[in-house]
Amino acid sequence: MWNIDDADRRILNALQRDAAQSLDQLGETVGLSRNACWRRVRALEDAGVIAARVALLDPAKLGLGLTVFMQIRTNAHAPDWLAKFSTATRSMPEVLGVYRMTGDLDYLIRARVADMADYDRLYQRLIKKVPLSDVSASFVMEEIKETTHLPL
Known part of the structure; x- marks a missing residue:
């Protein structure tokens, strides 16, 4: 299990709502800089916490x-x-x-x-x-x- 902090939790919640948002939008939403978001997202991807980014379709x-x-x-x-x-x-x-x-x-x-x-x-x-x-x-x-x- 990956140990996530509050910033990771905010990032993950925001990405679950919209994985297509830009890093600038993500940073604004979660209260971090673009670069801090990028580093955290990369670490979450590398750890396998973020398994994929997909488009959800209307069946x-x-x-x-x-x-x-x-x-x-x-x-x-x-x-x-x-x-x-x-x-x-x-x-x-x-x-x-x-x-x-x-x-x-x-x-x-x-x-x-x-x-x-x-x-x-x-x-x-x-x-x-x-x-x-x-x-x-x-x-x-x-x-x-x-x-x-x-x-x-």
Whole structure:
């Protein structure tokens, strides 16, 4: 864990809101000089605290208006099955997140698709690539909160 001070915290919060802002804007926002911001941002990047700077897109405007959570159960827990499952899910651009879970569920997949037919195509591709015991899906009716902003 990287030990961040208040200035780093202000920088990280500002960058989470807008990573495209100039160093001058960032410095003004966080109360530091441009050069001090640059040094701190570089140190945070070098330490891996800042993993990437990306543009967040509106999925609905791109025809990907349906979020689906796929609940996966499997009878296979061998390392080779997991490697195959990991390779399969990483190769599917619709899949935004894959999580190994505790409890009754083995894996949870979060995906973005255009519609039910698009989900079915995703499902068919997945079951062709890796054997699964059970797949059920829940579709998001309303996004109440969706953020990438980490609490600092």
